[in-house]
Amino acid sequence: MSVLLAKAESGFTPPSAADFEFQPIFGHSIYFTKPVFMVFLSVIVISVFFITSARKAAIVPSRMQFAGESVYGFVRKTIGEEVIGPEFMRFMPFLFSIFTFVLVNNLFGIFPLLQFPTMSRIGFPISITICTYLVYHFVSVKHKGLLPYLKEICFMPGIPKPVYLILTPVEIATYFITRPLTLAMRLFANMFAGHLLLLIFTLGGEYLLHSGLIFKFMSIFSFGFAIGLTFFEFGIQCLQAYIFTLLSALYIAGALSDEH
Amino acid sequence: MATKDEGAFWSIIGYLLSGFLIWGGIGWLADHFLGTHILFLVGMLMGTVASLFLIWIRFVKE
Numbered sequence: 001m002s003v004l005l006a007k008a009e010s011g012f013t014p015p016s017a018a019d020f021e022f023q024p025i026f027g028h029s030i031y032f033t034k035p036v037f038m039v040f041l042s043v044i045v046i047s048v049f050f051i052t053s054a055r056k057a058a059i060v061p062s063r064m065q066f067a068g069e070s071v072y073g074f075v076r077k078t079i080g081e082e083v084i085g086p087e088f089m090r091f092m093p094f095l096f097s098i099f100t101f102v103l104v105n106n107l108f109g110i111f112p113l114l115q116f117p118t119m120s121r122i123g124f125p126i127s128i129t130i131c132t133y134l135v136y137h138f139v140s141v142k143h144k145g146l147l148p149y150l151k152e153i154c155f156m157p158g159i160p161k162p163v164y165l166i167l168t169p170v171e172i173a174t175y176f177i178t179r180p181l182t183l184a185m186r187l188f189a190n191m192f193a194g195h196l197l198l199l200i201f202t203l204g205g206e207y208l209l210h211s212g213l214i215f216k217f218m219s220i221f222s223f224g225f226a227i228g229l230t231f232f233e234f235g236i237q238c239l240q241a242y243i244f245t246l247l248s249a250l251y252i253a254g255a256l257s258d259e260h
Numbered sequence: 261m262a263t264k265d266e267g268a269f270w271s272i273i274g275y276l277l278s279g280f281l282i283w284g285g286i287g288w289l290a291d292h293f294l295g296t297h298i299l300f301l302v303g304m305l306m307g308t309v310a311s312l313f314l315i316w317i318r319f320v321k322e
Contacts, residue, residue, distance in 0.1 A: 083267070156317065166310045169286075173278035182274055243266070250267040 012207045015199035020120060020192070038118045042104040050100075075099050075245065083249040084256065091252055094135060098128060099245040102187065106237035109195055110230050117237065120191035122184070129184040132248040140255035183247055190240050194233045201226035272315050279311030280304060 022033040053068025061069060075096050080088040102119065109117030119125050140149045153175050154168045205222030208215040287303020290296070 159317070163313075166283075166306060167314060169282045170275065170279045170307065170310045170314060173282045174274055178274045178278040178281065182270070182277065243270075246266060247270055250271075 012204070015196060015203055019199055020195070034116060035118045035121050035124070038108050038114060038116065039105065039124065041114075042101060042108065042118070046100050046104055071100070072096060079242075079245050079249045083246065084253045087256060091135075091249070094131075095245055095249055098132070098248060099241055102128065102244050103238065103241035106191060106241055107234075109191060109237060110198075110233050117191040117195055119187050119240075120195050122188045125184040125187040128187075128244070129180045132183065132251065133180045136248070136251040136255045139252055143256055144258075179251065183244065187240055187244050190236055194236055198226060198229055198233060201229060268319055272319065275311045275314050275318075276308070279307035279309075279314075281307070283307030283310060 022035065024030055024032050025034065025037060026032045050068050053064045056062065057065060076088075076092060079095055079099070080092050084091060105118040105124065108114045109120070144152065153171050155164060156167070156171070159167065201222050205219045205226060208219035208222055283303040283306045284300065285303070287300040287306075290299040290303070
């Protein structure tokens, strides 16, 4: 706060990428910063929530059990059953873990006191994407065999031979580069931009509040916008968790399908 | 149905991106080593054509 006040005297400093870098919490270890701590916290929160909601499972569900089951039911119905099809049960643990993990870490972005979406540090989306990447390639190789799988990627049926020269590089790039790239970038960029937007309106409002009389009045609008955008962010954060899981499921479904 | 449409939407973006990336990249590299200036543009156009063709096969023809 005192830093901010000092800055207010010398003009407004807009938030930048530097606001996403944190000092280590313990000593000088770069492995113990706020985002890392929040990831561990999310694992604890998710585990505690779903263990308590499933522990005393009853036919007439308690409120806790109902909450847990509706989250699971949502992932199972709209993502698992609809996208993957009859074999979806094998992948439910994976999809459900991804969904809850991404969702909780995104929601940290608007959670009071934490207020930082973990997924706005690119390392975290990348590591989840690596899991999805390995899973869908592994499922493909196991389901179709390595050579038929590569053949299916490189040579799609029903195309005159010379055209393969142009299409094959694009197909290879789609499967091995663009898919994981877009998966990680979409989540990262959405969380990064959303957090930056909130920072701009909150810090801007605070700066205006410490300026002249008319500006003090204007700061109401800035804070109002920040509050409105917080609700907007809530929607984006849920949507991004859903889309990430949905696309993972789609890639797995593609791996399981016999023909295109 | 909405779920499928959403999937198709992102797959189409993926195809377009990889078309640009690969053929644009090849064109840029060719420009770099041959000292020309036109191949990057040619590569981009070729990539677009390739992506659109793939999208047509995957999503329209079926």
